[in-house]
Amino acid sequence: MNALPRVLVIDDDFGRDWSGANRKRKGFCDRAGLLDITSDFEQDRKKIHERKEDVLAAAVFCSGLRNVNGSAEHDLEGTLDIIRRGWSEWPRWGLVFLDLKFITGKIGPDGDPEGRKCDADPKEFFGLTILERMFRDPVMKEIPVVILSGMERNRIEERFANHGALDFEPKKEELGDARLSELLDAHGLIEAEAVDVNGRRTALVGHSVSFLKCLREARRRARRAAENDVGDNILILGESGTGKQLIAEYLHGRAMGIKSRRGKPIGQFRTLFTQGAPETLIDDRLSGHMKGAFTGAKSDEPGEAEQADNGTLFIDEFGCIPPILQPKFLRLLDKNTREIQRLGANSEPRKVRLQVVMATNEMDVLHGGGFRGDILARIGIGEAIGLPPLRDRQEDILSLANLFLRKYEREFKAQKREISEAAKKKLLEYGWPGNVRELEDAMIAAVDNSRGLRALTPNHLKLKGIVSRTSTPRLETSGLTSSQISQETSSLTLDELLRLVESFQFDPYNHAHIDGVWNRLEAAHARMLKNYLRAALISERRKRPGKPEGEPKPVPTVLRMLGDPKKKNQKYLAGRIIRKILSAIPREEIFSDPVLREMEERYPREVDKPGKDDVEGRADATSD
Amino acid sequence: MLNDWQDRRSKFNHDWLKNGFLANLNTFLVRLGKKSPVQEDLEFFIREELPEWERRIAEADWLFKTVEDEMSPKRYFDVPPLVHCGEETKQWLPELVHTLWLDRYPVQKLRTDGSAALSRANSEYAALKTALQRTRILSLERLRPLKSRLVALRDAASDLRDILSAFDQDVRRI
Numbered sequence: 001m002n003a004l005p006r007v008l009v010i011d012d013d014f015g016r017d018w019s020g021a022n023r024k025r026k027g028f029c030d031r032a033g034l035l036d037i038t039s040d041f042e043q044d045r046k047k048i049h050e051r052k053e054d055v056l057a058a059a060v061f062c063s064g065l066r067n068v069n070g071s072a073e074h075d076l077e078g079t080l081d082i083i084r085r086g087w088s089e090w091p092r093w094g095l096v097f098l099d100l101k102f103i104t105g106k107i108g109p110d111g112d113p114e115g116r117k118c119d120a121d122p123k124e125f126f127g128l129t130i131l132e133r134m135f136r137d138p139v140m141k142e143i144p145v146v147i148l149s150g151m152e153r154n155r156i157e158e159r160f161a162n163h164g165a166l167d168f169e170p171k172k173e174e175l176g177d178a179r180l181s182e183l184l185d186a187h188g189l190i191e192a193e194a195v196d197v198n199g200r201r202t203a204l205v206g207h208s209v210s211f212l213k214c215l216r217e218a219r220r221r222a223r224r225a226a227e228n229d230v231g232d233n234i235l236i237l238g239e240s241g242t243g244k245q246l247i248a249e250y251l252h253g254r255a256m257g258i259k260s261r262r263g264k265p266i267g268q269f270r271t272l273f274t275q276g277a278p279e280t281l282i283d284d285r286l287s288g289h290m291k292g293a294f295t296g297a298k299s300d301e302p303g304e305a306e307q308a309d310n311g312t313l314f315i316d317e318f319g320c321i322p323p324i325l326q327p328k329f330l331r332l333l334d335k336n337t338r339e340i341q342r343l344g345a346n347s348e349p350r351k352v353r354l355q356v357v358m359a360t361n362e363m364d365v366l367h368g369g370g371f372r373g374d375i376l377a378r379i380g381i382g383e384a385i386g387l388p389p390l391r392d393r394q395e396d397i398l399s400l401a402n403l404f405l406r407k408y409e410r411e412f413k414a415q416k417r418e419i420s421e422a423a424k425k426k427l428l429e430y431g432w433p434g435n436v437r438e439l440e441d442a443m444i445a446a447v448d449n450s451r452g453l454r455a456l457t458p459n460h461l462k463l464k465g466i467v468s469r470t471s472t473p474r475l476e477t478s479g480l481t482s483s484q485i486s487q488e489t490s491s492l493t494l495d496e497l498l499r500l501v502e503s504f505q506f507d508p509y510n511h512a513h514i515d516g517v518w519n520r521l522e523a524a525h526a527r528m529l530k531n532y533l534r535a536a537l538i539s540e541r542r543k544r545p546g547k548p549e550g551e552p553k554p555v556p557t558v559l560r561m562l563g564d565p566k567k568k569n570q571k572y573l574a575g576r577i578i579r580k581i582l583s584a585i586p587r588e589e590i591f592s593d594p595v596l597r598e599m600e601e602r603y604p605r606e607v608d609k610p611g612k613d614d615v616e617g618r619a620d621a622t623s624d
Numbered sequence: 625m626l627n628d629w630q631d632r633r634s635k636f637n638h639d640w641l642k643n644g645f646l647a648n649l650n651t652f653l654v655r656l657g658k659k660s661p662v663q664e665d666l667e668f669f670i671r672e673e674l675p676e677w678e679r680r681i682a683e684a685d686w687l688f689k690t691v692e693d694e695m696s697p698k699r700y701f702d703v704p705p706l707v708h709c710g711e712e713t714k715q716w717l718p719e720l721v722h723t724l725w726l727d728r729y730p731v732q733k734l735r736t737d738g739s740a741a742l743s744r745a746n747s748e749y750a751a752l753k754t755a756l757q758r759t760r761i762l763s764l765e766r767l768r769p770l771k772s773r774l775v776a777l778r779d780a781a782s783d784l785r786d787i788l789s790a791f792d793q794d795v796r797r798i
Contacts (some may be wrong), residue, residue: 013643023668024644024647030651031650033656101638104641120638150638150643155793176654
């Protein structure tokens with residue numbers, strides 16, 4: 001059973017009553033379906049773990065104030081500390097409700113502060129100060145915040161919208177359980193339901209931030225698909241083995257749930273596999289056929305698209321669709337037509353209403369390689385749901401490992417086992433290039449090979465490689481995988497990154513900030529230049545017969561990097577710069593990357609010998 | 625800087641009516657709908673939270689009666705720099721500004737609507753109070769039939785809240 005989603009309510013109404021009664025908080029919880037787990041709230045601790053029917057989430061309340069000699073004062077650092085601590089480990093805040101106006105001043109006999117005029121001044125709202133501090137913090141800015149206030153919003157709309165607030169809940173007296181449920185669904189970082197629509201236990205297990213953000217995006221898209229009469233087209237990008245089909249099923253379950261509640265017709269989840277299948281078979285599976293359409297077509301058969309009418313058509317490995325079939329997919333993906341015609345049919349095409357979920361790990365989709373522009377325009381690349389690779393979901397690894405262990409212990413009738421500390425370490429340090437599928441395979445092997453044992457030790461983990469979590473993942477010959485692109489393109493813009501680097505100040509009184517950081521700084525600088533070179537090489541690749549992934553062009557690449565196409569001695573310059581960048585990176589790291597390996601081979605580094613700089617450096621050191 | 629009227633409006637409307645009275649009233653309605661609410665919570669609302677209406681509602685009356693004077697842009701003539709205007713100018717300009725303000729913005733209509741909403745809410749409260757006086761025992765069975773009266777009070781108080789929120793957030797400049 002999943003943990004209850006946890007919400008943080010930062011509101012002076014709840015908790016500022018120092019007399020201890022705090023009835024407002026209790027009333028708020030009763031209205032919104034919350035279980036108060038604030039440490040100052042007297043209750044049976046066991047209740048936290050009981051999933052009561054009318055409880056949607058567990059709530060921690062924070063007044064944002066502190067009592068200073070009988071006066072209520074804003075407590076910015078204390079509040080930020082509570083936010084930060086509750087975010088650092090699971091169960092972390094799924095949603096934060098933030099009030100705007102916090103009443104300060106001398107605390108009266110009734111426990112309420114008398115208030116100051118500045119408390120109600122929109123320019124001085126303490127809630128906005130908290131929000132702005134959260135937004136400036138690279139970790140806390142990920143936390144979903146909904147403004148919860150009875151104050152007039154017009155004059156401050158831009159300010160809170162610009163600092164990451166996701167919604168504004170205008171009147172707290174109206175926040176009931178139905179609305180809380182909507183807000184959690186739309187904005188909350190919450191786990192997937194433990195069972196799917198058919199009541200089966202789902203493997204959508206995990207609570208890492210990247211995975212929960214992916215689920216939230218999936219819920220958003222499912223909502224939109226369910227609201228649209230002709231459905232929607234949704235693209236899922238993720239490396240092989242990350243669980244794209246599970247996300248597609250999640251999308252289906254969510255969308256069908258919404259449609260069902262609204263009395264709309266619902267349909268089936270159908271899958272169309274394209275990888276390795278001949279064109280004719282893909283066409284037949286997608287469109288269906290009429291009797292006599294081809295040899296062996298003994299009766300009329302609907303295709304997957306028709307069978308998924310009002311439901312979901314999941315197209316796995318969408319990148320493998322042959323070019324010749326693309327016009328047919330276009331008719332299906334175009335929401336104005338949404339039609340399909342069976343092979344051999346003479347009648348008008350059939351209209352269908354469905355959500356089309358496409359999954360791929362082919363970055364060619366993003367680069368437009370092999371796809372018609374009109375198809376790319378319809379699959380919603382810009383809104384693709386990115387499924388993170390397992391190496392980016394470290395806190396999910398052990399939960400998933402345990403999930404698979406329990407499953408296969410039951411299946412093989414094996415002993416129930418615990419994962420030893422050393423095995424946990426090995427699981428966490430491994431890079432999981434094959435993602436969740438590889439982890440599942442490893443657990444199957446571990447259980448199958450030692451059915452009678454009650455401990456899983458490092459010896460039982462037959463991992464394919466020695467890829468460490470921190471090493472650079474290999475590139476596939478067909479291009480970059482989605483996660484590699486997402487690793488390269490962080491949410492920071494280049495300007496933001498440079499500003500951040502340029503303005504970073506080291507703390508002169510914090511030894512950990514200074515001691516031995518030189519090597520890391522040098523390495524980080526070198527890697528950044530390497531990533532820059534790699535991106536430029538890929539962007540300048542030219543396709544040639546026999547080289548569908550493209551051929552690198554070092555000279556235009558370097559000129560592009562330097563932003564000056566008129567440089568003299570272009571070939572010499574390109575060689576010098578590429579050699580300089582690569583020489584700062586360990587050879588094995590370069591050789592694990594086909595794009596850079598080719599450059600290393602073309603511009604081999606010189607044999608190490610002491611250079612002028614080295615000698616000068618030593619002289620400096622000696623004189624010190 | 626906020627003036628006194630805005631400050632008192634904020635304390636009454638935001639701090640008490642929205643976050644206190646209406647929130648408590650809604651909670652009570654939610655609890656009435658539950659299978660087995662805590663009796664103590666129900667009694668606390670009827671005995672302590674609901675009667676707060678009588679203690680606070682005069683503030684709404686004051687807000688409606690004074691809004692035209694307190695929020696008028698003629699107030700700018702009481703503080704620098706317009707306080708330095710010549711006496712002769714002060715004889716006519718503040719009143720002209722006030723008249724223009726009333727002409728351009730629906731202050732008087734809001735005031736009239738607000739007073740009417742206040743009167744309605746007071747009537748609903750009085751009716752509920754009478755009904756409660758007939759109900760000596762505050763059991764769930766006795767309280768549930770009063771739900772429609774409670775909802776009527778909530779709706780009237782919500783109208784009052786909305787009208788109070790609709791007044792300007794600042795003293796306007798004409």
